[in-house]
Every structure is written in C-alpha cells, then in structure tokens.
Amino acid sequence: MAKPNVVSKQDLIEAAKSCIAEHGMEKLTLKTVAEKANVTQGTVYYHFHTKNQLMLDVVKDVCQGSWNELSQTTAHDIDISVALQAAKERCGPDSFYHRLFLSLVVSGFTHQEIRQELGQLIAFENSMLSEKIRELVGDGPDSRVMGISPETWAVIMNAIIDGLAVQSLVSSDFDRERTFAELAFFFQQVLKKKQPE
Structure with missing residues (x-):
C-alpha cells in the first residue's frame, strides 16, 4: 500500500x-x-x-550539492586537481549528470522555460566559480589573470567542463584521465601567475 x-x-x-x-x-x-x-x-x-521538470530539478540538486560542498572550504584550501576530480566524475560515461544536463539543453531549444532555468543554473555556477577564483587571485582592479577577469575565466572553465562531458559521452577513445590531469596542470599554472603574496 x-x-x-x-x-x-x-x-x-x-x-x-x-x-x-x-x-x-x-x-x-x-x-x-x-x-x-x-x-x-x-x-x-x-x-x-513533466519529466523534463523532474530532470531539471535533479540536475539542479546535484549541481547545488557540489557547490555546497565546495563552499565549505576556502579557495586556498582547494587543490585544483581535487576540484576537477568531481567534474571528471560527472563527465564519465556512467555518470547521469551530464546526460540529463545535455538532454535538457536540447529540450531548451524548443522550451523557453527550460532554457531560462538552465540559463539561471549556469549563471549560478559561473558566479560561484568566479567567487572561488577571486578568493585565489584577489579582488579589485588587479584581479585579472592573463588579462582576463575572474568572471570570464569562470565562463571559460565551465564551458570547458561541459565540452569535455560531450566528448566523454560520444567518443569511446576519449582519455578522461589524461585530459583532466593536463587540464588541472593548466589551471594550476594559470592561477599561479596571479596568486596574491
């Protein structure tokens, strides 16, 4: 019953x-x-x-949970490679997060409400990531890294992760381990150039 x-x-x-x-x-x-x-x-x-609304709420819940965990630590306590590990796990062929997310992106092409909610979710992620980057590199007029603002770096990083998820889902020979290790190295080098003394 x-x-x-x-x-x-x-x-x-x-x-x-x-x-x-x-x-x-x-x-x-x-x-x-x-x-x-x-x-x-x-x-x-x-x-x-609708099923789409259920899927959207599952995606938001997973995303919010990840950011809540990340918010418990300061950016200085986060190793870039550790932070990217969570992203790598969400990009795996067995992970449902990006499958749901990308299915919703496609639905968003024809459903304005889904598109708006996904846009809000991405804006939230970009804002949280930008905040963490500012914690690492400092705030103020000199917060640019290689001439790029923390806000733009957040957008770039987010887009890279989503793009890697697509490749992981559609390419059987995609080397997630190597790609994410080298991506972590790249971000460590970039952010090292601007860390406050």
Missing part, C-alpha cells in the same frame, strides 16, 4: 536519482519515481508536471 501523499520534493528527487542509478536515465518516468518513493503518480505530478 502506498504511503499517504506526504512526501517532500527532495524525497522525490532522491528517488529519481536512485531510479537513474538502478535502471538508467532512459527508464526514468514519473511513474517509476512514484513506485520508488512508494507514493501515487499524482503526488509526483504535483511536484513535477
């Missing part, structure tokens, strides 16, 4: 993540989430009117 329809949106997001981990993204439906959470499909529909 299903539980009374007293379940939080977060509980349903967790159920959706479990469904994806167990059965793959392709089998994610509002019905499978309802079954996993032991609630009615109407309860899931109440929180997420």
